[in-house]
Amino acid sequence: MSGHLILNAVVEHLMNTTKLRRSSLVVFAGASAGGIGVFHHADWISSKLHSLGIAPRTVVLPIAGLFFPERWPVLWEEFRMGVEVPVDGFMASWCHLLEGSFLHEGCVANATAAKRPVRECQDVSKILPLLKAEVFIFQNQFDQYQANHLGLCPPDLCNASTDVASRAGQYLQLFGRRSKETLQATIQTRPRLGVLAPSWFDHTNQLEREIAGDGQGVSGWSFAELFAAWLDGQQIHLLADACAGGPCPQAAHRSNSLVV
Secondary structure: OOHHHHHHHHHHHHHHHOOHHHOOEEEEEEEOHHHHHHHHOOOHHHHHHHHOOOOOEEEEEEEOOOOOOOOOOOOHHHHHOOOOOOOOOHHHHHHOOOOOOOOOHHHHHHHHHOOOOHHHHHOHHHHHHHOOOEEEEEOOOEEHHHHHHHOOOOOOOOOOOOOOOOHHHHHHHHHHHHHHHHHHHHHHHOOOOEEEEOOOEEOOHHHHHHHOOOOOOEOOEOHHHHHHHHHOOOOOEEEOOOEOOEOOOHHHHHOOOOEO
């Protein structure tokens, strides 16, 4: 599980065995756990390529990698009792259980200078304000994996059909708001950052279908159209409106989103 060392070796292998050295554009992407890794290596990848003697335009595409939005995860059982306080250091404690992991270097330097625990940098929300790379985030606001497997809300309660008036519906509304607020705050400080954030209850399945061109699109726009426009210099900030505050059926996205 030495992901950083593997990535370093793969980049060097590609330099020696492919046409990477002649590339003018590199898209560095990953989904789910890979999306987390992409966030942490967003600035590293350009410096690595530069150290190997090339300097292509390098853009970063984390898919479903926002672990976690600001002030998340809130555990379902605690939420049921009226507690909305996030579990402190949840991801950091898990990832550092056996060995240290590679963390975004800018975040580590910032935390060290402020005398804060370096492990806080495992949380992507702490990385977002410090990113220097060109980043296009593709992220569901109601990430199914985070709700069911990390927030521990059972799938029979928290799902795409959850009644928004139920307690589980209120839990998902809180999650969606915190996801959207995290992305909006990042856009305010880094308007060049691209964001495509549907309001489906999904982790990676639908996002990957959209990237493959096999989806229904978001607000009538395909992923390919939005990503190409962003590469051409347009600001792309598409954060889908929630449906009554909760997740939307896929078809609802054709009219319920905002593009800036």
